[in-house]
Amino acid sequence: MDNRLEALENFRFRGIHPSLFFGTASDRYSGWLGQIYSRDRYEGRLSSRTKSLDGKTYNETLLPMDSVKEYFEHFPLLEIDFTFYRPLLDRNGKPTRNHHVLGAYQQHLGPDDRIIVKVPQDVIARKIRRRGSYESNPFYLDPDYFALRFYEPVNLILGSNLAGFIFEQEYQRKEPGYGSEHLAADLKAFFEKLPRDDRYHLEIRTDRLLKDPVLDVLEGLGAGLVLSHWTWLPPLRNQHRKIAGRRMSGDQIIRLVTPRGKNYAQTYDAAFPFSHLVDGMMSPDMVEDTLEIIRGEVKAGRRISLIVNNRSGGNAPQIARLIAERVAEDL
Numbered sequence: 001m002d003n004r005l006e007a008l009e010n011f012r013f014r015g016i017h018p019s020l021f022f023g024t025a026s027d028r029y030s031g032w033l034g035q036i037y038s039r040d041r042y043e044g045r046l047s048s049r050t051k052s053l054d055g056k057t058y059n060e061t062l063l064p065m066d067s068v069k070e071y072f073e074h075f076p077l078l079e080i081d082f083t084f085y086r087p088l089l090d091r092n093g094k095p096t097r098n099h100h101v102l103g104a105y106q107q108h109l110g111p112d113d114r115i116i117v118k119v120p121q122d123v124i125a126r127k128i129r130r131r132g133s134y135e136s137n138p139f140y141l142d143p144d145y146f147a148l149r150f151y152e153p154v155n156l157i158l159g160s161n162l163a164g165f166i167f168e169q170e171y172q173r174k175e176p177g178y179g180s181e182h183l184a185a186d187l188k189a190f191f192e193k194l195p196r197d198d199r200y201h202l203e204i205r206t207d208r209l210l211k212d213p214v215l216d217v218l219e220g221l222g223a224g225l226v227l228s229h230w231t232w233l234p235p236l237r238n239q240h241r242k243i244a245g246r247r248m249s250g251d252q253i254i255r256l257v258t259p260r261g262k263n264y265a266q267t268y269d270a271a272f273p274f275s276h277l278v279d280g281m282m283s284p285d286m287v288e289d290t291l292e293i294i295r296g297e298v299k300a301g302r303r304i305s306l307i308v309n310n311r312s313g314g315n316a317p318q319i320a321r322l323i324a325e326r327v328a329e330d331l
Contacts, residue, residue: 004328011035011317014076016324017331019298021114021163023077024316025255025309027068030061031275035317036074037067053265058272065101069108074317077114077163079255079307080105084118084168087149088157095153102157114163116253116305120150124167124202141186143193151195164224164253164305168203171232180211188217201226201253207234210242224249227293229286229312230257231264236289240296251303254290256312256319259283267311278314286312287319291326298331 004016013022030046033039042063051058071078080102088099109115123146127134139145155162172178183204191200202218203226204210210225218225225248227239236254258267260283270278290306297304306323308316 002328005325008321008324008328011074011321013074013320013324016327017298019301019303020294020327020331021077021303021305022320022324023075023079023114023116023305023307024320025079025257025307026081027071027078028063028065029274029310030063031273031310031315032317033063035315037063037070041070042067053268056269058268061273065104066108068105069110072110072113075320076112077116077305077307079116079118079166081118083150083154084121087120087122087145088153089149091149093148099153099157102154106157106159106161109158109161111160113161114305115158115161116164116166116307117154117158117162119146119165119167121168121170123150125170126172127170141190143190147195162199164199164201164251165197166201166203166226166253166255168226169205171205172209174208180209180213183209184213184217187214188221191217191221191223198222198249199251200224201249201251203228203255205230205233207232210239215243215246219246219248222249224251224253226253226255228255228257229260229283229289230255231260231262233260235260235283235285237285237292240289240293251305252293252297253305253307254293255307255309256286256290257309258311259286259313264311271310271314274310274315276315277318282313282319287323287326290323291330294323294327295330 045064047062049060051060083098086096086098088096090096122139125137126140128137201224225243227236229236259281270281294304308320310316313319
């Protein structure tokens, strides 16, 4: 048996291909015990919390933070999601809870462990849900907010472990006067004021905004477009065709988030407690589209970061293994 295939039997994704980095959206899931995490290693150290969605309550069980060290024995890459919900410094320049948590993570990282962080939604969201309704965001595309309250501290905390930034913009309902040209102008004005960095990647969750004016701006800035398998976006292959022939960022990020047509609450409910693949949950085209893009990007000499979410099919490690086994055979 190929050594890579043998390693995948034990969910070990390092060394599958030098241009391909497998990772997951967040970590510490107790549903991964026996796959990524050793059962006896965390005995008596699990914590719990409750989560409410659409009138249902879920009791989540989490591993301690030092489990990230074992995570990186299996994966070369991790997407940090919690940074999406608040900045690292408050308005007075004081460290927030996220700053302390990220610093604790860093204590367990090795020199080759790669972290992709999600930029706070305050930076990229035009509207933010507060108190049950969507309100205009006063910090939308504020370069000082991003630079001072996130960019500078995250670089200080993670250093060379920081592999990328994801600016995840919310789905935007059709609004007269705000199309791809307007978004392109806003993005250009914003990114031109930021520190130069080739690790910026934008995730646009509104298909009507994925047009040439926006892509021209990203290409001109050397920023990347995240290819996202998500609820209301077209198939990955359709997104990828839009950037064919363009010279975007040197790295391509692919995120497998949810089955198409299913929202957050639906997919969370179907996947919980994230311990196994759920029959019929994955969109039929997700794996094949991902493989097609990986083949093309490897041939083009680009690096690919593939991030898998539990909600795309029930269990991120098993989904990653399905894809990695095919990659190992193909490449």
